[in-house]
Amino acid sequence: MQQLYQMLRQTSRTFALSIEQLPRILRDAGTVAYLLLRVSDCLEDHDSLPVPRKIELLYIWAEVLAGASAVKSLTTRIAGLDGSDPEVNVAQNAGLLLQQLHTLPPELQEIITRRARETTLGMARWQAHGPYVEDEAALDDYMHEVAGRVGYLLTELFAWYVPAIARVKDELMPLARESGLALQTVNIIRGLRKDYERGWVFVPRTFYESVGLTRDSLFDPANLDRAMQVVALLANKADRHLQSSLRYVVTFPRRYHRIRLAAAWPFLLAVKTLAVSRDNVNVLLAEAKITRNQVKEILLYTKLFGWSNHWLRWYYNSLARG
Numbered sequence: 346m347q348q349l350y351q352m353l354r355q356t357s358r359t360f361a362l363s364i365e366q367l368p369r370i371l372r373d374a375g376t377v378a379y380l381l382l383r384v385s386d387c388l389e390d391h392d393s394l395p396v397p398r399k400i401e402l403l404y405i406w407a408e409v410l411a412g413a414s415a416v417k418s419l420t421t422r423i424a425g426l427d428g429s430d431p432e433v434n435v436a437q438n439a440g441l442l443l444q445q446l447h448t449l450p451p452e453l454q455e456i457i458t459r460r461a462r463e464t465t466l467g468m469a470r471w472q473a474h475g476p477y478v479e480d481e482a483a484l485d486d487y488m489h490e491v492a493g494r495v496g497y498l499l500t501e502l503f504a505w506y507v508p509a510i511a512r513v514k515d516e517l518m519p520l521a522r523e524s525g526l527a528l529q530t531v532n533i534i535r536g537l538r539k540d541y542e543r544g545w546v547f548v549p550r551t552f553y554e555s556v557g558l559t560r561d562s563l564f565d566p567a568n569l570d571r572a573m574q575v576v577a578l579l580a581n582k583a584d585r586h587l588q589s590s591l592r593y594v595v596t597f598p599r600r601y602h603r604i605r606l607a608a609a610w611p612f613l614l615a616v617k618t619l620a621v622s623r624d625n626v627n628v629l630l631a632e633a634k635i636t637r638n639q640v641k642e643i644l645l646y647t648k649l650f651g652w653s654n655h656w657l658r659w660y661y662n663s664l665a666r667g
Contacts, residue, residue, distance in 0.1 A: 346371055352380055353379060354370055355434075356431045356432055357599075358640075359614055363608075366492060366603055366607065367608060368603060370453075371502060371503070371506055371604070374502050376571075377445050377449065380498075382495065383436070384442070385437065387423075387436040389403065390432075393426070396472055400469050402419065403466070403468055403472065406465050408486055409439070416443055420440060423436055446458070450504055459503070460494050470490070471491075476546065479546055479549065480544070484547060485526060488530065489525070489526065492528055493523075493529075494522075495525050496522050496593075498523045499521065500518055500521040502516050509598045510597060510598065510655075513596055517593060517596055520589050520592050520593035524589065524593045524612060526586045527586030527589065527590045528612070530583040531618050533579065534580060534619065535628065535632060538564065546563070553575050556574045557571065566610065569626055573595070573626065576628055577623070583619050587661075593608060593612075594612055594657060595654040595657055595658070600652075609651050610644065613647060613661070614640060618635050620665055620667035621635055623667075643664075
């Protein structure tokens with residue numbers, strides 16, 4: 346697991362922070378799950394892979410996760426990619442990830458494998474769909490595949506570990522999906538320019554057409570005023586999902602502080618990122634992000650006070666106001 350912990354830190358900042366402070370078995374399960382999903386991300390996002398190749402590799406990876414194909418059927422096909430890229434390195438070590446997966450209790454193996462495979466198949470479907478989003482329902486469908494299912498996965502892991510969480514699982518699951526959509530909507534806002542430069546626009550067509558823009562003119566500096574109206578539509582959407590994320594976090598029993606932190610940290614960092622991005626033209630011209638000091642402050646305050654639902658609601662509103 347030490348090698349996997351190192352891979353986790355190299356491929357994630359936010360989620361490594363959350364996963365590393367979980368109880369040991371959940372830390373191991375969360376690390377394995379996250380890295381298996383990074384394999385899927387690598388296959389979906391890699392710049393040098395043509396779309397038909399991405400779809401083929403994603404389906405192969407889904408078969409590997411299902412136990413229907415050997416892991417070498419994937420790793421031999423991506424051996425030529427640059428392994429100095431941390432995400433590629435994770436994918437090329439898929440065999441090691443599966444070895445560690447099989448050391449976990451069978452119930453955790455089943456949860457992780459099922460959810461990772463569902464997400465991988467969803468990514469393949471969206472690669473076949475193409476780099477455009479017709480409307481908000483289509484955006485939600487995409488985000489459900491790549492993030493909503495991850496919310497399900499984590500909630501099922503927590504419910505396996507804590508009987509008190511299992512008792513409120515039915516209440517948590519729809520909120521888990523909303524939490525995934527919240528994080529993904531904020532990621533889309535933060536990465537608008539970068540995604541556009543690699544050929545993807547996740548903004549619903551109905552959003553930019555409502556202000557008289559096209560897929561390309563949305564990113565023309567001459568249209569910043571109208572384009573920022575589109576960013577506001579996305580920000581309002583993110584806000585709605587984040588309100589459900591708050592309900593998700595406060596539903597966890599307060600005595601399981603470390604699990605609450607694992608759920609609260611990505612959520613609160615997303616709230617702050619949205620506040621920074623909402624009226625920031627850099628989301629269209631470059632990128633908007635929060636500082637390391639802001640991250641440290643959020644982590645410190647939630648460690649001290651995150652057991653309190655009243656405080657979490659107050660802090661959420663404080664961060665959202667910027």
